[in-house]
Structures are given as C-alpha cells and as structure tokens.
Amino acid sequence: MGIGFIGALVASMSWPSLNILFGSIVDVFVNYESGKRETNNTNAMTASEFMNEIYTLSTIQFGAWILITLANFIVMTLFPLAALNQIHTIKIKYFQSVLKQEISWFDSKSSGDFASRVSADLKRVEDGLNEKLGLAIQTVCAVVLNLIFAFSYGWKLTLVVLAIAPFTAVATGVMNKVQASFARKEMDSYASAGNMAEEVISSVRTVYAFGGEAKEVDRYETNLVPAMRSGIKRNFITGLGNGVLYSTLYLGMALGIWFGVKLIIESMDENSNEYTIGKVTIIFWSVLSAGYNIGAAAPHFEAINMARGTAAMIFDIIERKPKIDISSEIGKIPQSLTADIEFKDINFSYPMRQEVPILETFNLKIKAGETVALVGPSGCGKSTLIQLIQRFYDPLSGSILIDGHDIKDLNLGWLREQIGVVGQEPVLFDTSIKENISLGSHTGNVTQKDIEVAAIESNAHEFISKLPDNYSTYVGDRGAQLSGGQKQRIAIARALINRPKILLLDEATSALDMQSEALVQTALDKASKGRTTIIVAHRLSTIVNSDRIIFIENGRVLEMGTHRELMDKKGLIENIKQHHLDDVDLDPMSYKRTISVMSSSANSALNSIVNDNKESEEEEIKDFPQTRLLKMLAVDKYYIFCGLFCSVLYGLVVPLYSYLFGLLVAVFAEETNVDTIWDKSISYALYYVAIAVGVGIVSVTQITMLGIAGERLTMRLRKMAFAAILRQEIG
Numbered sequence: 001m002g003i004g005f006i007g008a009l010v011a012s013m014s015w016p017s018l019n020i021l022f023g024s025i026v027d028v029f030v031n032y033e034s035g036k037r038e039t040n041n042t043n044a045m046t047a048s049e050f051m052n053e054i055y056t057l058s059t060i061q062f063g064a065w066i067l068i069t070l071a072n073f074i075v076m077t078l079f080p081l082a083a084l085n086q087i088h089t090i091k092i093k094y095f096q097s098v099l100k101q102e103i104s105w106f107d108s109k110s111s112g113d114f115a116s117r118v119s120a121d122l123k124r125v126e127d128g129l130n131e132k133l134g135l136a137i138q139t140v141c142a143v144v145l146n147l148i149f150a151f152s153y154g155w156k157l158t159l160v161v162l163a164i165a166p167f168t169a170v171a172t173g174v175m176n177k178v179q180a181s182f183a184r185k186e187m188d189s190y191a192s193a194g195n196m197a198e199e200v201i202s203s204v205r206t207v208y209a210f211g212g213e214a215k216e217v218d219r220y221e222t223n224l225v226p227a228m229r230s231g232i233k234r235n236f237i238t239g240l241g242n243g244v245l246y247s248t249l250y251l252g253m254a255l256g257i258w259f260g261v262k263l264i265i266e267s268m269d270e271n272s273n274e275y276t277i278g279k280v281t282i283i284f285w286s287v288l289s290a291g292y293n294i295g296a297a298a299p300h301f302e303a304i305n306m307a308r309g310t311a312a313m314i315f316d317i318i319e320r321k322p323k324i325d326i327s328s329e330i331g332k333i334p335q336s337l338t339a340d341i342e343f344k345d346i347n348f349s350y351p352m353r354q355e356v357p358i359l360e361t362f363n364l365k366i367k368a369g370e371t372v373a374l375v376g377p378s379g380c381g382k383s384t385l386i387q388l389i390q391r392f393y394d395p396l397s398g399s400i401l402i403d404g405h406d407i408k409d410l411n412l413g414w415l416r417e418q419i420g421v422v423g424q425e426p427v428l429f430d431t432s433i434k435e436n437i438s439l440g441s442h443t444g445n446v447t448q449k450d451i452e453v454a455a456i457e458s459n460a461h462e463f464i465s466k467l468p469d470n471y472s473t474y475v476g477d478r479g480a481q482l483s484g485g486q487k488q489r490i491a492i493a494r495a496l497i498n499r500p501k502i503l504l505l506d507e508a509t510s511a512l513d514m515q516s517e518a519l520v521q522t523a524l525d526k527a528s529k530g531r532t533t534i535i536v537a538h539r540l541s542t543i544v545n546s547d548r549i550i551f552i553e554n555g556r557v558l559e560m561g562t563h564r565e566l567m568d569k570k571g572l573i574e575n576i577k578q579h580h581l582d583d584v585d586l587d588p589m590s591y592k593r594t595i596s597v598m599s600s601s602a603n604s605a606l607n608s609i610v611n612d613n614k615e616s617e618e619e620e621i622k623d624f625p626q627t628r629l630l631k632m633l634a635v636d637k638y639y640i641f642c643g644l645f646c647s648v649l650y651g652l653v654v655p656l657y658s659y660l661f662g663l664l665v666a667v668f669a670e671e672t673n674v675d676t677i678w679d680k681s682i683s684y685a686l687y688y689v690a691i692a693v694g695v696g697i698v699s700v701t702q703i704t705m706l707g708i709a710g711e712r713l714t715m716r717l718r719k720m721a722f723a724a725i726l727r728q729e730i731g
Contacts, residue, residue, distance in 0.1 A: 004082065007074030008134050012141035014068040015289040016149050019282050021061050023153075026665055027278025028053045033669040079134035087126045090311075091118065093318050101317075102324040103392040104351040120194070121187060121310045128307020132300040139297035143290045150286035153279045157263055161256035161287045168248045172294065175241030176305055182234035183302075184309035189227035196223050197722055205730065213726040220722050221715070228715045235707025236700070238302060242295060243699035249291035250657070250692035254685045256284060257664065261681040265674055277668040284661070324391060324412065331411030337418055338368040338403055339501040339532035341389065346398035348384060348555075358384050359395070359555040371533040373543035376552035382536040386506045389534070390419055402502075417442045420495030420531075422524070424507040426487040428479030433464055433490060434471040440494035450497060458492035459523035492523050503533040632716065636709040643705035646698045653695050660684050 032050045095118070150158040200207055200216045207216055260283070263275040346362040349355070359381045366372050374382040387393055388400055391407050399406045407415055420440070428436050437454055438446040451471060455461040463486060467473040479487040495503065505524060525545060528535075537543045544563050551559040551566075559566065633640055667680045 004075055004078035004134055005137060007071045007078065008138040009141050010071035011068055011075055012138045012145055014064070015142045015293065016145045016286065017061070017064045017068075019146065019285040019289055020149060021057050021064075022285060023278040023280075023282030024057055025054065025278075026281045027276055028057070030277050030665065030669045075134040075138060076131050080130040083126050083129035083133070086129055087122055090125065090314065090318070091122060094118065094122075094314055096327075097318045097320065100325060100327050101320065101322045103387070105320075105322065107350070107352045120190060121314060124187070124303075124310045125307045125314065128304040128311075132303045136297055136300040136304060139293040139300065142293040143297075146286040146290040146293070150283045150290070153282045153286075154263070154275055157256060157260050157275070157280065157283050158287065160259045161252045161283070163255065164248045164252055168245055168291075168294075171244040171248075172241060172298075175237055175244075175298075176301060178237045179234055179241075179302055180305040180309045182230045182237065183306040184313070186227050186230040186234065187306075187310050187313070189223070189230060193220060193223035193227065193718070196220060201725060204726070207726065208730070213723075216726065217719065217723045221719050224715045224718055228711045231711040231714070232704075232708050235711070236704045238298065239700040239703030239707070242298060242703060243696035245291065245295055245298070246653075246699060247692045247696035249288065249295075250688050250695060252291075253284065253288065253657075254688035254692065256287070257681060257685040257688060260284070261678060264668070265678065268674070277665055281661075281665065288657075324394065326412050326416070328412060331414070332405060332409055333411050333414045334403065334405065337501050339418070340368045340401075340403050341366040341502070341532060341534075342401040343385065343388075344399050344401060346388070346395045346400065348381075348388065348393070348395045350384075350393070357555060362398070362555055362557070364550065364557060366532060366534065368532055369530060370547045371528050371535065371545070373535040373537050373546035373549045374552060375537055375543065375549060376558070380552045381555045382552055383506055386421070386504045386534065386536060389502070389504060390416060390421065413442070417498060418500055419502045419504060420498060420500035420527075421504045422488070422492050422495050422506070426479065426484075426491035428475045428482070428487055428490060430475070430477045432469075432472050432474055433467075436475060436490055437471075437493045437497055440497040442498055446497060451493075454493040454497040455490075457496050457523070457527055458489045459526070460486070460489035460493050463489075489523055492527055496527055501531060503528055503531045505533065505535045507536050633709065633713060636712055639705045639709040639712075643702050643709065646702035646705065649698045650695070650702055653691060653698075656691065657688075660687055 028050065147158070147162075150161075197220055200220070207213060260275070260280040264277060264280060267273065267275045343362050343364045346359045347357070348359040348362075349357050358379075362381065362385075374385060376382055384393075388395060389407070391400075391412060394408065399408070401407070402410070402415075402418075429439070434448075434451055437451045440454075441450075448471070452461060455464055455471075464471055464473070473481075475481050475487070475490070479490075482490070505528075524535075527533075535543055535546060543549055546563065548560055549563060549566055550557055561569075661684075664681060664684050667677055671677050671680070
C-alpha cells in the first residue's frame with residue numbers, strides 16, 4: 001500500500017501540472033496576439049519564438065502524461081490488491097471472533113446477522129478499501145497541491161477566491177457525518193431484512209404448509225422500507241452537499257473574476273508582471289481543480305464512510321472479549337480424568353429470560369462410568385444441565401464439579417475435548433461423511449482407521465460401506481442426502497472419534513421413527529459403555545438400561561432410582577401419566593426384541609439413500625436484458641426523467657464555465673482599453689453567479705431523484721427475488 005500511496009501522490013500532480021501549463025500557454029497566446037497589434041513594441045514575440053514556446057510546453061505536458069498514466073495504473077492495481085488482502089484477514093478474524101463468543105451472546109443474535117456481515121457488509125468495507133481509497137488519497141493530494149500552486153502564483157487572489165471555503169468545509173464535514181449515520185442505519189435495516197429472509201427460507205416447508213407465502217413477502221417488504229428510507233435520505237444529503245460545494249465554488253469564481261481583473265489592471269498600470277491573465281488562469285483553474293477534486297472525492301469518501309460505519313460493527317465483534325472464552329489457555333488441565341460429575345446447589349436462569357428460574361438449588365452426583373437418564377416435563381431443566389456441563393453458560397450460583405474440580409477452573413478447550421455430544425437434531429455439514437466424522441477430533445490427526453472404528457461403534461459402518469463413495473460420500477446441505485437415522489449415527493461417530501470420557505445424549509432419538517430409533521439406540525447403548533453418560537430422554541424405551549433415572553420437576557430432583565425401583569413403587573408410572581411422557585415398551589426384553597426384528601428390515605432399505613443422481617447441473621447464467629430493466633424503471637419515470645434532465649444540465653456546467661473563461665481571456669488579447677476590459681469582465685462574473693445558483697439546484701435534484709428511483713428499484717428487486725424463491729417447489 002506504501003507504493004500505492006506514492007503512486008496516488010504522483011497521479012495527483014496531473015491537475016496542477018495541467019493548470020500551470022495551460023496558464024503558461026494562455027500567457028504565450030495573449031502576449032503573441034497583443035504583440036502583433038503593437039507595431040512599436042520591439043520586444044513582441046515572433047512567430048518562431050511563439051512556436052518554440054508552444055513546442056516546449058507541449059513536450060513537458062507529454063512527459064507528465066506518461067508519468068501520471070503509470071502512477072494511475074499503480075493506484076488502480078495495488079490498492080485493490082491490498083484491499084483483497086485486508087478483507088481476507090478481516091474475514092478470518094471476524095469468523096474466529098464469532099466462534100469464540102459464548103452461547104448467551106448468540107441467543108440475542110441470528111445466523112442471518114453473521115451471513116449479512118460476511119457478505120454484504122464486508123463487500124462495503126472492501127469498496128471503501130480498494131481503488132476508492134487510492135482515488136480518495138489522490139484527490140486530497142490534488143486539492144493540496146492545487147492550493148499550494150494557487151498561493152504561489154498569487155496569494156491575494158487565492159485568498160479572495162477561497163473566502164467562502166470554510167463554509168464549504170463545514171458543510172462537507174456535516175455531510176460526511178450524516179452520510180455515515182444514514183449508511184449505518186441502512187446496513188442495520190438490510191441486515192434485519194436478510195435475517196428475516198433467511199429465517200423464512202430455512203422454514204420454507206412450514207410456510208408452504210400454511211400458505212403463508214404472500215404474508216411473508218409482505219413482511220419482508222415491511223423490513224425493507226426503513227432501509228429504502230435511509231438510502232433516500234443519504235442520497236438527499238449527498239446531493240445537498242454537492243450542491244453547496246459547487247455553488248460556493250462558482251460564487252468564489254465570480255468573486256475571483258472581479259478581484260482578479262482588478263489586480264491585472266493594477267499590474268498593467270504599474271508595468272508589472274505580478275498578475276497576468278495567465279497567472280490568473282493558473283489560480284482560477286487551480287482553485288477550480290481543487291473544488292472539482294473535493295467533489296470527485298465525495299463518492300469515494302461516501303464509500304469510505306459507509307465502510308467505516310459498517311466496519312465499526314464488524315470490529316465491535318472482532319474486538320469483543322467473550323465472557324466464556326474457548327480460545328483461552330488459562331485453566332487447569334488434570335493429568336487424568338475418571339469423570340465423576342457433581343452438580344452442587346445450582347441456580348440458573350437463561351440470560352435472555354432471567355426472570356424465569358430454570359434450576360433452583362439443584363444437586364446431583366454422577367459416578368464415573370455411570371449412565372444416568374434425565375426425565376421430566378418440558379422446561380424442567382434437563383437440556384440445561386447438558387449445556388451447563390459443556391460450560392455454554394455459567395450458573396448464577398453453585399458449582400459443577402468434575403473429579404472434584406470446578407469446571408470454571410478447568411481449561412475450557414480441554415474440558416470440551418473430554419465431552420462427546422449427540423443432540424436431538426444431528427447437524428451435518430455439506431461435506432463428506434469422512435470429514436463430518438473427523439470434525440469431532442480436537443487434534444485433527446485422524447486416520448481412516450480411527451474414522452472406521454468410530455463408525456463401527458455407532459453402527460454406521462455397514463450402511464456407509466454400501467454407499468457408492470463409501471466414506472467420501474457427500475451428505476448434502478445439513479445432511480439432506482441421508483435419512484434421520486443415518487445422520488444420527490454419523491453424529492454419534494463424530495462424538496466418539498475423540499474417545500470422550502463423558503457422553504451427553506440430548507434426546508438423541510426423539511426425532512426418529514421407531515425403526516430408525518431402534519438402530520440408533522443400539523449404537524447409543526454401545527457408545528455409553530465405559531463412559532460417564534447423561535441421557536435426556538422423552539421416551540422411556542430409551543432409558544430402561546440406564547443405571548439411574550432422575551426425574552426432574554421445577555428445576556429440582558423429584559425422584560430417582562433404577563428403572564425397576566421406580567416401577568416397583570409406581571413413581572415412574574404416575575409421573576408418566578401426569579406429564580404425558582411416552583411410554584413405549586417399558587419391558588427391557590420387549591425392547592431388545594424390537595431391535596432385532598427391525599434391524600433386518602432397516603438394513604434392506606439403506607441402499608436407497610444414495611441412488612439419487614449427485615451430479616449437479618450448472619445453470620446457464622443469462623444476461624439480464626436492459627429493456628426489462630427499463631420497463632421496471634417505468635413506474636419511477638418521473639423521478640428518472642427529472643434526474644436525467646438535471647444530469648444533462650449538470651454536465652453542461654464545466655463546458656459553459658470554460659466557454660465563459662475563454663471569452664474572458666479573449667478580452668485581454670483583443671482589448672487595450674481598461675474600462676472596456678473592466679465592464680466585460682464584470683458581466684462574466686455575473687454569469688458565474690447565475691451558474692452557482694443553477695448548479696446548486698441541479699445537483700440536489702439530480703442526486704435525490706435518481707437516488708429515489710434507485711432505492712425504490714432496489715427494494716422492488718429484493719422483494720421480487722424473495723417472492724420468486726417462495727414460488728419454487730421444495731425439490
């Protein structure tokens with residue numbers, strides 16, 4: 001980026017060099033023309049001298065053009081390259097920081113927020129770092145250099161022309177601040193809308209089932225409205241800022257013409273060359289170039305301001321210190337682990353619902369190697385205990401001990417290495433079965449044999465071996481290519497690959513049919529042997545072989561014992577009736593017979609899972625016809641027409657300025673009477689006042705009208721895209 005900065009500095013010299021050469025050429029032409037009419041002037045420039053001067057100045061300009069072209073190439077190449085490297089680093093740090101945060105932080109967020117930050121928001125940060133940053137540096141340097149040369153050629157005139165510059169600077173500063181504010185609001189609104197869209201798309205089956213497509217599209221549109229309004233306000237502020245900038249610039253020119261002509265006439269009276277039309281030209285064009293570069297810098301700084309506003313939210317996450325830090329190296333690492341677990345006087349409420357107690361003075365001891373089942377009504381705290389053991393949350397009071405060590409004192413990374421978890425909904429990633437299983441290893445040093453051993457323990461090896469690509473078979477998005485039972489067994493293998501001393505099973509079979517449940521339950525029974533196992537169950541058929549069954553109600557242990565003990569004293573049966581737990585084959589022998597009967601029929605169906613054609617056809621990317629885009633803009637035709645008309649007028653400003661300035665120069669070449677020069681110059685100054693008023697009105701109208709049309713079109717396109725997604729079939 002350092003070389004890019006030097007390139008931007010060199011490229012910024014294009015305007016000053018052009019202005020100086022142009023002013024010098026003006027002096028050459030005026031001196032030559034006036035000399036031809038002064039027959040008594042022995043110092044008049046000859047034709048050959050005139051051509052030599054023009055040739056010299058042209059050669060200098062050509063050399064400057066080559067150097068500046070090379071510098072611009074460096075700016076447009078190195079800054080985007082540096083931006084890509086920066087964004088790559090930011091993405092990694094952002095993702096690392098997100099994964100380090102505690103679970104309670106995620107409870108108040110949505111995955112859509114993170115997806116939006118990584119895609120749309122980081123794209124805006126990249127826009128603020130790429131060539132726009134280089135061009136911003138280039139324009140700022142051009143402003144500084146132009147002003148330096150303007151002061152060096154005539155500080156009096158420059159000060160007069162810049163008399164209203166402080167007002168312009170204040171207006172620009174306010175504009176940038178307001179722009180950043182609206183940009184941040186716009187990004188937040190789009191993130192909210194994106195989050196809502198992701199939520200709907202991920203639950204599209206439910207939306208289709210209840211016929212809620214139209215309602216969700218309307219809800220999405222409602223979420224887009226605040227973003228559209230913020231965008232319109234941002235465009236209005238941009239137009240207002242540009243209008244103020246150029247209006248003050250041309251007012252300064254009008255004032256400068258009046259004062260500049262006055263200084264030239266004074267120099268003519270004194271036979272001095274302190275101020276000539278060429279020097280005034282250099283000053284005028286230098287100040288105009290400075291103003292133009294300030295205006296040209298506006299979109300670059302707008303992108304930078306948007307990047308700053310967006311980056312602030314991203315870096316808030318990157319720099320956030322989690323309350324429970326998985327990356328921390330602090331904490332004890334015991335040399336051995338037997339896996340005795342004790343919950344001691346635990347009180348807990350979720351951070352998002354602190355007024356609702358989940359566990360109240362909860363106490364429970366679990367011996368090493370024991371299989372304990374937790375049952376109870378919904379919301380009694382069963383799954384909460386599973387999360388507390390993993391230290392997803394810290395209890396409000398009390399302690400959780402493993403082998404007598406408070407888990408808060410243990411190294412968190414080491415603690416989670418000792419724990420294997422299988423949840424109700426198996427989460428598989430869109431990669432191969434092999435990769436999904438190996439993700440359970442904290443070391444990453446996993447051999448094919450290790451993977452197969454884990455798969456055998458989870459009763460998954462047999463069906464995996466029958467797949468066309470075996471362990472290299474891709475499971476699809478969230479494991480869509482596999483059945484529920486197959487996904488669950490792969491999840492079990494993933495939990496076992498690390499050889500955990502503690503196994504947590506959170507309703508691992510509740511989402512399965514009886515056939516799949518039987519196969520998975522066999523795998524779970526095998527996996528729990530030799531490990532401290534905690535099972536959260538909703539079916540008693542899954543816990544009949546547990547060493548102890550703990551019945552929890554209102555955050556406390558209500559009853560505990562073996563399956564037989566609870567059956568004998570009828571406590572388990574009464575709790576089943578009261579809390580509507582599923583009673584499926586309480587007899588262990590009946591349960592085992594169910595497994596043996598179902599296994600053969602289940603295995604016969606395993607081959608059907610992967611017979612789908614895995615080859616994905618690339619969709620042909622079609623060009624979007626411009627005529628269709630124009631038709632979509634028809635609804636905003638008045639905004640478009642007004643904006644385009646103002647754009648045409650805006651484009652005429654500089655040519656008109658140049659034409660009037662050419663007429664002013666001609667006055668000094670053609671006229672010798674001081675009064676005539678003064679009268680004609682003042683009339684041109686008044687024309688510049690009219691231009692100043694017109695350019696302010698045109699700028700505000702142009703940017704605001706086109707901004708309204710653009711924001712409205714963006715909202716319609718987003719709505720149409722979302723509606724089109726909700727019209728697609730599930731397949």
